[in-house]
Amino acid sequence: MTTSEKLSFWYCNNCNRTLNHGEFRYNCTTCDDYDYCERCAKTVDPPHPHRMVPELAYGRAEKKKCRIKDMMTIIQTAIDKYWDRYCMGIRDVDKENPAIYMDSYSWFTFKNIGDRSKNFGHGLRRLIEPRGYLGICAENRPEWMITDFACIFQSIISVPIYTLFNKNEIAYVINNTQVSVIVCDKQLLPKFIDIHEQCSSLQHIQLQKNRGSQFTI
Template sequence: MIISSQRHLATTVARSSSTCMRNTNSNIFTKPSFWECDNCKRILKHGEFRFNCIVCPDYNQCETCALTSQPSHEHRMVREIAYGYVEAVECAREDLAARIHVAINTYQDRFCMGTRDINPNNSQHYTDSYSWQTFKTIGERIINFSHGLRRLIKPRDYIGICAANRPEWLITDFASILQSF
């Protein structure tokens, strides 16, 4: 059980590192996060990956300990980004569009939306991993799509969104809010 758990963890790390985007902002990996590794007691850096137990409350490991500690933790660990303190941003306007912009700028290096990965051996099933997009990437998609909507939709026209739950649905919704549709 422990060996298969570590093998699953190593596979998740390998698969996720190719799909996850990291921010090139100079603050990443320099300021401390809110988490420390419960194994080596090291404070994790903002933007660094941490592994969070899905059963134990507040049990985290750094990537090194999650892959090398013997024996490994008894429960399944999920890969997440550790993040630290964010300065509060005052909003001049009190509308949803302004709040969306603040969230995009404040949390740009954090995971925002993700989709489950499809099993390469059977496209009818999903794997236990996710492909994540950061707030920065989602924000760029929202802004670009909102500009496209502005060119296509006339003032006082209506928009209806009908789709399965997926990032594109929320991107369309937020883009509509940015353009006051």
């Protein structure tokens, strides 16, 4: 998100300055509606007694008309309207101990999500035609929604597959929906390799590759 001259809905409770759209505000996790600007959060003495976490301050969004009420148009309108706001994020982990989660997040803006969805959708069209069935089987992460949005943009029908299904249950879903493409994460890949011979319609398995703490398609 880019800082602009447009004012946001928040102000700093220490210096009383109204924060700009795209600027970080440090929000108290205990006090109700209590924020510092970034400068005050780092310099005020004594510091605020409660833990404060950085969040984005944003102002009023530009109005966008949305006449056609189909899902693709609604998603595209949201991307155009909120392009520089945070849309989805991944909670950061400690670099030395990945089992420990941090207070910070790595965020994707609406534009990031829109661009990745469209690009992935163009790639999917090399594997599957519109109105074809694509299965999604992965843990909760932005890539799950990116895949679903990509299907919507390309008129592909997405079939969610529960990650805790056993091999027989997964094969049943694939065979009864005639899924031809599966998008899955690394942990679930062995299941689909084992059952692909039981599923005559399944032609492609698209892996979400692990790069560090994030999964990308």
